[in-house]
Amino acid sequence: xxxxxxxxxxxxxxTGKKLTVTCSQNMNHEYMSxxxxxxxxxxxxxxxxxxxxxxxxxxxxxxxxxxxxxKRNFPLILESPSPNQTSLYFCASSLxxxxxxxxQHFGDGTRLSIL
Amino acid sequence: xxxxxxxxxxxxxxxxxxxxxxxxYSSSVPPYLFWYVQYPNQGxxxxxxxxxxATLVKGxxxxxxxFKKSETSFHLTKPSAHMSDAAEYFCAVSDFDxxxxxxxxAGTRLTVKP
Numbered sequence: 721x722x723x724x725x726x727x728x729x730x731x732x733x734x735t736g737k738k739l740t741v742t743c744s745q746n747m748n749h750e751y752m753s754x755x756x757x758x759x760x761x762x763x764x765x766x767x768x769x770x771x772x773x774x775x776x777x778x779x780x781x782x783x784x785x786x787x788x789x790x791k792r793n794f795p796l797i798l799e800s801p802s803p804n805q806t807s808l809y810f811c812a813s814s815l816x817x818x819x820x821x822x823x824q825h826f827g828d829g830t831r832l833s834i835l
Numbered sequence: 836x837x838x839x840x841x842x843x844x845x846x847x848x849x850x851x852x853x854x855x856x857x858x859x860y861s862s863s864v865p866p867y868l869f870w871y872v873q874y875p876n877q878g879x880x881x882x883x884x885x886x887x888x889a890t891l892v893k894g895x896x897x898x899x900x901x902f903k904k905s906e907t908s909f910h911l912t913k914p915s916a917h918m919s920d921a922a923e924y925f926c927a928v929s930d931f932d933x934x935x936x937x938x939x940x941a942g943t944r945l946t947v948k949p
Contacts, residue, residue, distance in 0.1 A: 724878070755939075760844065762925060763879075763939040810878055821867045821886035824937065826878030 722747045726811050726827035733801060734835050741796045741830050743811030751814045752794040753778065753824070754786065756807040763810065769794055801834045808832075837862040837928045841940035849948045854913040856943045858900075858926030861907060868909040869927040870900055873942075879925060885909065896920070921947045 724745045733739055745752065753768035755778075765778030769788040783805055785797040794813075798805060808831050812824040842857040860866055867886050871879040883894025890902040896919075900911045909926060923944045929937040 760941055762839075762841075762941040765937070812879075821884065823869060823881040823884055824879075826871075826880070828876070828878045 722825070724811055724813055724825050724827040726809075726830050728830060729828065730831050732833040732835065735802055736800050739798050739801060739832075741798075741809060741811075741832070743794045743796065743827060744792050745794075745811075745813040745825070746792065747813060747815075747825065748791065749813035749815055749825070750791070751816055751822075751824075752788065753812050754784070754794070754796050755810045755812065756780065757810060757829075758807055766796070766809075798832075801832075803834045806832060806834045837866060837930060837938050839926050839928050839938050839940040841924075841926050841943050843943055844941065845944045845946065847946040847948060848916045850918055851915050854898075854911070854916045854920065854945065856911040856924050856926075856945065858909045858911065858940060859907050860909060860926070860928045862928060862930050864930050866928045866930045868900075868902060869929075869937075870894065870898070870909075870911050871925045871927060871939075872896075873923045873925065875922075882911070882924075916945075916947045918947050918949065921945055 727742045750771045754766040755763040764780045767786040769775045811827040814822040814824045838861050840859045869884045870882040873879050883892045885892045885902045893899045898913045923942045925942050926940040
């Protein structure tokens, strides 16, 4: 089954404790991205990757890191999480970048609470 | 840069009534337009998309949307609401000049009353 898998689905942690949210897709998609969803703001892009070893900032990259060492994986790293990063996070992938007509496939989301 | 405005953060309809969710966009070049649906505790699923060609686009679950360039709109409709349509709906826009920047609206939560 074609899917985007995120882990964990839920995480409560404390300020400053490094964490990683994993994302994996099995569709051989070139393009992957991370979004955060906050009430009234919709989805905002954090980082995206056009292909292996190619990443770039989205609208709200501050406080986040990503890497793309393999085509299927695109982890999101919070080196020193803060309470304003409490949010619902989505990983997505598509065949090519969003400057094409390809839709994105989304994971089920990761709800992060930073205390 | 392109942007999306969804009018109405909450829409409530009765079962069997018409569903109309509004989306207006801004883009300096011809846009690609998408509607996604999000059910509780799930990710976003594609409902339908407009790229080129026919301006009336049919999607899954009986939804359709019409691209109106003169009104810069891409409203989502369904003739008869079902209880299972209760969800949050997002309109999104990208274009071939977007530099991989897909913009989402703030979302509209649809409630269906029995």
